[in-house]
Amino acid sequence: MTIHKNISARPSELLTILRSFATKEQVSMTQMLQVAGEQAQLLLSCLDVPTAQIPIRLAQLFPSLVIHYAADLPIPAVSFWGKDKRWHVHIRESDPVAVRVYALLHQLKHIIDHPLRRRINGLSKAGWERLAHHFAEQALAGEALSMTSQQRKEVCL
Numbered sequence: 001m002t003i004h005k006n007i008s009a010r011p012s013e014l015l016t017i018l019r020s021f022a023t024k025e026q027v028s029m030t031q032m033l034q035v036a037g038e039q040a041q042l043l044l045s046c047l048d049v050p051t052a053q054i055p056i057r058l059a060q061l062f063p064s065l066v067i068h069y070a071a072d073l074p075i076p077a078v079s080f081w082g083k084d085k086r087w088h089v090h091i092r093e094s095d096p097v098a099v100r101v102y103a104l105l106h107q108l109k110h111i112i113d114h115p116l117r118r119r120i121n122g123l124s125k126a127g128w129e130r131l132a133h134h135f136a137e138q139a140l141a142g143e144a145l146s147m148t149s150q151q152r153k154e155v156c157l
């Protein structure tokens with residue numbers, strides 16, 4: 001799969017492009033992990049900013065994404081489709097920046113996978129979580145290594 005062919009696409013289409021990486025009805029976990037890695041690589045090539053600026057950059061790249069910072073979340077991040085027809089990600093404000101960005105990327109993968117989840121029944125919740133973790137790790141390209149295992153474990157919703 002050539003992943004750079006659509007790189008000049010307008011930012012509003014990036015979500016569509018990322019979703020188009022996985023189109024088969026039946027795919028193995030190995031294939032899904034590979035797709036997640038390719039999606040992360042494309043996103044990484046679009047980011048090109050320091051980690052702390054990734055949330056602002058993502059909001060530019062995904063016009064349908066709204067990022068909120070909340071003081072009292074019991075978990076690092078949650079995402080949901082709002083009545084305003086946009087994706088909302090709530091991020092726990094008190095977490096270190098690397099954790100906040102990792103949690104945001106993790107949620108972004110869930111958003112990318114949302115239509116796919118309706119079509120593929122063979123994957124467990126743990127499987128979708130594994131894909132989101134893999135995507136976030138790859139997109140951060142090593143930054144996530146500075147997180148503790150407990151911080152990483154928490155970022156799973």
Ligand SMILES: [Zn+2]
Binds near residue numbers: 110128132155
């Ligand atoms: Zn998750």
